[in-house]
Amino acid sequence: MQRFLQAFRVGFWLGWKTESNWTNPLFYILWSLLVPMSNGLIMTMMLRVLQRTGNVNGADLLPYVFIGTVVYSIVALLLDSMAWAVLEDRERMGMLKYIAITPSSMYGYLWGRGFAKVSVNFLAVPLTLTFGALVLDIPIQLSTIDWPLLLAVVVLGLLIVTFAAQILAGVTLMIARHAGFVGQAVSGALYLFTGALFPITVLPIWMQTIARAVPLTYWLEGMRRALWVDARNPAYKTGLEQLSTSNLLLILVGAAVAMAVISIPLQRRAEHRAKEKGLLDMNTAY
Amino acid sequence: MSVILDKHTAVERQPNPRRGKGPSAFTIFWRSVIGRAYPRIIGTQRELSWLFFDIFLPFMATMSYVLVYEAIGAPASYKGLVLVGGAMTAFWLNVLWSMAMQLYWDKEQGNLQLYMLAPTSRMAILTGMALGGLFATTIRAAIILIGGSLIFGIRYQATNWFALVGIFFLSLIALYGMGMLLSSIFLVYGRGAWQMTAALQEPVFFVSGFHFPVKALGTVVATGASVVPLTLGLDAMRQLLFPEMMQQFQFLSVGTEAAILAGLALGFGLVARWALLRMERKSRQDGRLTERGN
Numbered sequence: 001m002q003r004f005l006q007a008f009r010v011g012f013w014l015g016w017k018t019e020s021n022w023t024n025p026l027f028y029i030l031w032s033l034l035v036p037m038s039n040g041l042i043m044t045m046m047l048r049v050l051q052r053t054g055n056v057n058g059a060d061l062l063p064y065v066f067i068g069t070v071v072y073s074i075v076a077l078l079l080d081s082m083a084w085a086v087l088e089d090r091e092r093m094g095m096l097k098y099i100a101i102t103p104s105s106m107y108g109y110l111w112g113r114g115f116a117k118v119s120v121n122f123l124a125v126p127l128t129l130t131f132g133a134l135v136l137d138i139p140i141q142l143s144t145i146d147w148p149l150l151l152a153v154v155v156l157g158l159l160i161v162t163f164a165a166q167i168l169a170g171v172t173l174m175i176a177r178h179a180g181f182v183g184q185a186v187s188g189a190l191y192l193f194t195g196a197l198f199p200i201t202v203l204p205i206w207m208q209t210i211a212r213a214v215p216l217t218y219w220l221e222g223m224r225r226a227l228w229v230d231a232r233n234p235a236y237k238t239g240l241e242q243l244s245t246s247n248l249l250l251i252l253v254g255a256a257v258a259m260a261v262i263s264i265p266l267q268r269r270a271e272h273r274a275k276e277k278g279l280l281d282m283n284t285a286y
Numbered sequence: 287m288s289v290i291l292d293k294h295t296a297v298e299r300q301p302n303p304r305r306g307k308g309p310s311a312f313t314i315f316w317r318s319v320i321g322r323a324y325p326r327i328i329g330t331q332r333e334l335s336w337l338f339f340d341i342f343l344p345f346m347a348t349m350s351y352v353l354v355y356e357a358i359g360a361p362a363s364y365k366g367l368v369l370v371g372g373a374m375t376a377f378w379l380n381v382l383w384s385m386a387m388q389l390y391w392d393k394e395q396g397n398l399q400l401y402m403l404a405p406t407s408r409m410a411i412l413t414g415m416a417l418g419g420l421f422a423t424t425i426r427a428a429i430i431l432i433g434g435s436l437i438f439g440i441r442y443q444a445t446n447w448f449a450l451v452g453i454f455f456l457s458l459i460a461l462y463g464m465g466m467l468l469s470s471i472f473l474v475y476g477r478g479a480w481q482m483t484a485a486l487q488e489p490v491f492f493v494s495g496f497h498f499p500v501k502a503l504g505t506v507v508a509t510g511a512s513v514v515p516l517t518l519g520l521d522a523m524r525q526l527l528f529p530e531m532m533q534q535f536q537f538l539s540v541g542t543e544a545a546i547l548a549g550l551a552l553g554f555g556l557v558a559r560w561a562l563l564r565m566e567r568k569s570r571q572d573g574r575l576t577e578r579g580n
Contacts, residue, residue: 022478031485038488043354045498046368050360052502053534061358092394185340188347197350198357283395 004108011112012119015085019117032120036073036128043069043197044136061198063228064236066138068196070128071223075190075216077118078161080183082169085113090173090282097280100271107267110169111162129227144229149245153222156252160215163259170263170270174279194220201239208239215255218248311407318406322414326384327421341426348372348430351497352438363531366440367524371496373427373434374516377461378490380423382483385465388415390472390479399576408562412469416462442527449540450526456547457519463554464515470562474569490514499524499535508537515550518543 020028043065051060090096099106132138168183175182191197193211200211211217221240224231225248232241240248274280309317351372352365392398401411434440444450472479493511494500500508500517511517522543525532538546569575 022481031481034485035488038492042488042492042497045492045495045502046351046354047358049498049502049535050355050358050364061354065354185343185347188350189343191350192346192353198353202353202357 003103003105004111007105007108008112008115010104011085011109012116013112015081015113015116016119018088020120029120029123032124033127035077036070036121036124037131039069039073040066040128040132040136061236062136063138063140063230064199064224064238065197066132066136067129067140067224067227068220070125070132071220072187072191072194072196073128074118074121074125074158075161075194075196076184076187077121078114078158079165079168079187079190081114081117082110082165083172083183084117085110086169086172090280094281094283100275100280106271107166107264110166114162114165114169138228139230140227141229146226149222149249150226152249153219153226153252156249156256157216157219157223159256160219160252160259163256163263166263166267167259170267173270173274174277190214190216193217195238195240196220199236199238201237212239215252215259218243218251218255222248222252314406315410318404318410319414319417322411323418323421324414326415326418340422341429344376344426345430345433348375348434349437352434356438361531362438362440363528365438366435366442366528367499367531368497369431369434369438369440370524370527371498371520373431374520375491375496376423376427376430377420377458378494378496378514378516379487380419381461381465381468382486384419385412385415385462386468386472386486387479387483389469390475393473393575393577396576402566402575408566409466409559412466412558412562415469416465420458420462443529444527445529446526449544450523453519453522453526453540453544453547456544456551457515457523460515460547460551460554461519463551463558466558467554467561470558470565473562473565474572474574493517495520499532499537501535501537505537512546513550515547515554518547518550522547 023031044062047060047062047065086096089099099109129138129140133140165183168186172182192203193200193207193214194216195211196216200208200217203211217240221231221238221243222245225245231238234241348369351368355365355368389398392401401408404411435442468483472483475482490511491497493503493507494514494517495503495508495511496516500511500521503511508517518538521537522540525536525540537543566575
């Protein structure tokens, strides 16, 4: 554990320097707002265009979609961060092999790199949600936010995503650079199965089954319940309104444990295989 | 045998017997184009994981956007509008990450100095990069478009396929010209190039109307966003594919958009060439061509 924490601290420090010292802190924060803000605005415009032309049926999904897409930006960044750290250290800096031969924990190091990349987003996401509440009339109010639930869901969700990111980093250790966007690609695909943009009831039954098996579906549902007082309104047909909040938390705890059990041996296996096949200093650039 | 005087050293030297017998500049240019395009086309086949990560997963991401419209019961043509935009995102991503960033990446990898030493035009290298990238990206975009159309039963009402194909290629020529320009600009950048490229990704999805008609943003924003060729290209293609629905969302007429795209294609090509020479000279002067990790 001590080795893990030490490697995490070093990875975080290095990641923070790498990510942020190309500019001044204020510009860096503004820059980090671009992704969640743009995604939120895209969804807003998509829905508003239809509303303006009267081509819309059913409930106004904007709060559902806005919260989902803004919160999901953390998932996308975190999933991408560790895989990208592997590529950057292996191919650009050429230092992954040196980390591998030290007695420190590569696991802890990659966690540090990943968290450094998303740390500024812990500010960007609340700022974007505030923008949504103030400018786009998204019904989020400080007085109605369920703070204990929010805290519990954020911690559990981050654990789940981090373990998932670790799995992608393990995969990236064994493949070439075209998969530089492996994290982005996976997070893009998970859009489909997590109900980030639309209620999962829109999907065919077999896809709904997959969506219900993806822990992030419950994380996003938990975030909506914590932030938005009307999240369980049956009018939105989320397919999860019958699920009690305590059961939802239990699912998230179980998912976090399961992801840890999968990702830790997988990372070790990936490291071992990368050493065996001489992939730790692979350089691929087309 | 004639003897010539070297203008720099003022000493006699023998003329090169091979002078005038080598390949022409035109041949070298196209050989370079093919040489640079080759790894982008062949490389993709050598790494099968690419097929999964670069085609199937982005396909699912595009489907998500279409399903937003499905969730609120939008007409099929609106889903088609999103699908076309989703397919074209592939080109924007390719231009950003595999064109604009490439010389910076090559500098980091140590390839850039080899390009500079090679007896060929840097424009040939960029053109090869663009053509190779275009090939792979077109496959990805086509799969998204065909797959999505089949899944959601989207019917296109295009009557003028010639204009549609013309607008498509005009947009891509202008877009890749823009990629060449960005590439030459980022040649002198340090790590900031990376962040700038990332900063251009999602905001352009928004202001260019990849997932909704750009006219919805208002004339001022749409006009400003027109500097990205896909803004007008997408609007024109949507008008040709969904003429009925786009009547209320038309930003400019197809003819006007085609003319502006042609201007952008020419403009970006010329400015890219100028910028490349200028930035290369600046990089040489500042000693940044071999710089790494900054």
